[in-house]
Amino acid sequence: MPVLNRIADFAGDMTAWRQHLHTIPELSFDCPKTSAFIKERLEEFGVDEIHTGIAQTGIVAIINGTGAGRTVGLRADFDALPIEEETGVEYASTHAGKMHACGHDGHTAMLLGAAKYLVETRNFAGRVALIFQPAEEDGGGAQVMCAEGMMDRFDIAEVYGIHNMPGEELGNFLTTPGPIMAAVDSFTIEIKGRGGHGAMPHETADPVVAACGIVQAIQTISSRNVHSGREKVISVTQIHTGSASNVIPDSAMINGTVRTFDKDVQTLIRKRMEEIVQGQAASYGVTAELDYEVGYPATVNDDTATGFAASIAREVVGDAKVNAETPRVAGAEDFSYMLEERPGAYLFLGAGPGAGLHHPKFNFNDEVAPIGASFFVRLVEQMQPVVK
Incomplete structure (x- = not known):
């Protein structure tokens, strides 16, 4: 794989860092061991500034280049998931019920590798801000880091991130201008009726039938309210009600998720869902309350930054291994908050065959880290070349 020679030289170190992080997975913002390990490596490399305690356990480290210039941000997330590991590897999780099932250990290793190289060479102008972020999976660590003023505090002009993609050919880069990942919202509908004997339904206000009607009606939002060319997902994932075969219950609960790429579509879906829930409830003689929770926004790549990032990817892996118009993904990513504050781009990097993300048998492919x-490194050097 065409990686920089010096990075290839310490690929073994990157593997060791990654596998150590894999043994100590931590969740959300509570990542003290992970944060301490990252800080120790950055101190060893000799980065110019290390700022800790951002979003509790997040770190921003600064590397000064040669001469004046802007600050480019490079981000890696480092939290794990509440999953019991089933990989059987010798460096498996030592924290019961927690594992790195999304490759954030690998993302951290590749950014540490870039940091080591950039400190050694400083073949760039301006500064690099290394952003090590907690709570991507749960809690919106990127939002918290931004809310704490990270972008202005470190004068970050642009920001870039990578996510590994198992199942995609090793070394393939995938990105696209505009939305690349969806906004993720969740909803809960609480239905209250009047229960009774299953043999006497005429004496009840049946929340089970109402729930079925609401679920079916919600699906018409996609097919009848939103233009067919606008991408969206509305999925009901839970219905809970009842306790016996001959009892009509008093209540029912519906839960699900909404994924959108455009704020106007998101707004329309939320409006129509409220109207449908109230209308259906009235038609069945029950009451219903919609709790619609807005989550991570869509991850929207800047057009110019995406084109530049794609050109760097082609330099690293070749034209044939870069798709700069990949289809959008309905998953969500809190890097979206950083892209709302600064232009930049998010890319997927193929990791080859293996278990999928968030699977108990997932294990990051260490061959990916030197590529990332x-x-x-090349992005920084080409964006901010040294003036001679």
């Missing part, structure tokens, strides 16, 4: 590190 080389991308980060």
Whole structure:
């Protein structure tokens, strides 16, 4: 794989860092061991500034280049998931019920590798801000880091991130201008009726039938209210009600998720869902309350930054291994908050065959890290070349 020679030289170190992080997975904002390990490596490399305690356990480290210039941000997330690991690897999780099932250990290793190289060479102008972020999976660590003023505090002009993609050919880069990942919202509908004997339904206000009607009606939002060319997902994932075969219950609960790429579509879906819930409830003689929770916004790549990032990816892995118009993904990513504050781009990096993300048998492919590190390095060097 065409990676920078110096990065290839310490690929073994990157593997060791990654596998150590894999043994100590931590959740959400509560990542003290992970944060301490990252800080120790950054101190060893000799980065110019290390700022800790951002979003509790997040870190921003600064590397000064040669000469004046802007600050480019490079981000890696480092939290794990509440999953019991089933990989059987010798460096498996030592924290019961927690594992790195999304490759954030690998993302951290590739950014550490880029940091080591950039400190050694400083073949760029301006500064690099290394952003090590907690709570991507749960809690919106990127939002908290931004809310705490990270972008202005460190004068970050642009920001870039990578996510590994198992199942995609090793070394393939995938990105696209505009929305690349969806906004993720969740909803809960509480239905209250009047229960009774299953043999006497005429004496009840049946929340079970109402729930079925509401679920079916919600699906018409996609097919009848939103233009067919606008991408969206509305999925009901839970219905809970009842306790016996001959009892009509008093209440029912519906839960689900909404994924959108455009704020106007998101607004329309939320409005129509409220109207449908109230209308259906009235028609069945029950009451219903919609709790619609807005989550991470869509991850929207800047057009110019995406084109530049794609050109760097081609330099690293070749034209044939870069798709700069990949289809959007309905998953969500809190890097979206950083892209709302600054232009930049988010890319997927193929990791080859293996268990999928969030699977108990998932294990990051260590061959990916030198490729990602080389991308980060070349992006900085080409964006901010030293003026001679």
